[in-house]
Amino acid sequence: xxxxxxxxxxxxxxxxxxxxxxxxxxxxxxxxxxxxxxxxxxxxxxxxxxxxxxxxxxxxxxxxxxxxxxxxxxxxxxxxxxxxxxxxxxxxxxxxxxxxxxxxxxxxxxxxxxxxxxxxxxxxxxxxxxxxxxxxxxxxxxxxxxxxxxxxxxxxxxxxxxxxxxxxxxxxxxxxxxxxxxxxxxxxxxxxxxxxxxxxxxxxxxxxxxxxxxxxxxxxxxxxxxxxxxxxxxxxxxxxxxxxxxxxxxxxxxxxxxxxxxxxxxxxxxxxxxxxxxxxxxxxxxx
Ligand code: C2E
Ligand code: MG
Ligand code: MG
Ligand code: MG
Numbered sequence: 001x002x003x004x005x006x007x008x009x010x011x012x013x014x015x016x017x018x019x020x021x022x023x024x025x026x027x028x029x030x031x032x033x034x035x036x037x038x039x040x041x042x043x044x045x046x047x048x049x050x051x052x053x054x055x056x057x058x059x060x061x062x063x064x065x066x067x068x069x070x071x072x073x074x075x076x077x078x079x080x081x082x083x084x085x086x087x088x089x090x091x092x093x094x095x096x097x098x099x100x101x102x103x104x105x106x107x108x109x110x111x112x113x114x115x116x117x118x119x120x121x122x123x124x125x126x127x128x129x130x131x132x133x134x135x136x137x138x139x140x141x142x143x144x145x146x147x148x149x150x151x152x153x154x155x156x157x158x159x160x161x162x163x164x165x166x167x168x169x170x171x172x173x174x175x176x177x178x179x180x181x182x183x184x185x186x187x188x189x190x191x192x193x194x195x196x197x198x199x200x201x202x203x204x205x206x207x208x209x210x211x212x213x214x215x216x217x218x219x220x221x222x223x224x225x226x227x228x229x230x231x232x233x234x235x236x237x238x239x240x241x242x243x244x245x246x247x248x249x250x251x252x253x254x255x256x257x258x259x260x261x262x263x264x265x266x267x268x269x270x271x272x273x274x275x276x277x278x279x280x281x282x283x284x285x286x287x
């Protein structure tokens with residue numbers, strides 16, 4: 001490419017870099033405004049028990065409603081939040097809001113469920129995490145057992161010793177910890193021995209073709225056996241049809257999450273579904 005462009009290649013690249021930089025700056029400015037203008041909000045995707053088909057948990061997922069761009073997906077802004085450092089402020093808000101909302105559901109008289117919150121690596125590395133979680137619990141009045149933090153494998157490999165002591169400090173608060181997107185990162189089985197983990201969330205990439213791809217099926221079955229023998233819970237992510245759900249249940253997966261059960265929905269919507277769930281006979285599409 002550089003050859004093709006001849007003598008112009010330098011200006012071509014610097015122009016491209018300029019544009020990228022400008023876009024980044026525009027995005028960062030927009031995100032700062034989003035925080036002050038309260039354009040960020042949470043949606044909740046249910047986690048369903050394979051045996052009772054009831055909602056026993058929910059994952060809080062961050063959403064951004066920009067006044068002109070509309071809904072911006074997390075894939076477009078989480079990394080910018082990370083790069084700008086805004087993720088600490090926003091991430092703390094997510095934890096607090098999820099706790100507040102979950103306590104509110106309980107105060108409304110709904111059956112208690114556990115809310116899970118995704119952590120970014122910068123949050124995990126920040127000094128303030130344990131205190132942020134502690135005060136989110138104290139200020140909301142949510143019992144710690146109804147909060148779970150989702151960590152990814154990549155977040156745990158950097159400084160393993162530090163990660164382990166941090167995880168124990170979080171566990172001491174009484175909350176649950178899970179490994180998100182399990183199987184896609186730099187997995188090492190020795191982690192499962194050393195980390196105080198309550199639950200593995202099998203990545204969607206193993207679920208999508210579970211019915212036709214015997215390798216995916218074998219991996220899921222093996223992870224399931226492992227989790228059972230270690231006494232760790234297991235959630236399948238991205239369950240989109242009944243066929244996948246049946247196979248997963250057969251492999252011993254005790255919890256499901258995915259579009260087959262529900263897309264992420266607003267807090268009020270989830271509340272109405274939970275309040276009706278005792279009268280549901282079979283899993284129906286929620287959204
Ligand atoms: P994740 O934590 O693995 O969350 C699951 C993602 O899969 C969500 O995408 C969810 O909407 C989507 N999903 C759930 N069921 C299905 C399904 O059946 N089929 C398909 N195709 N997708 C499904 P979403 O909400 O776009 O979030 C993407 C990622 O952004 C999350 O992946 C998580 O890594 C990150 N994220 C979201 N909220 C937060 C947050 O508050 N903090 C941080 N640090 N990251 C977040
Ligand atoms: Mg997650
Ligand atoms: Mg996930
Ligand atoms: Mg994922």
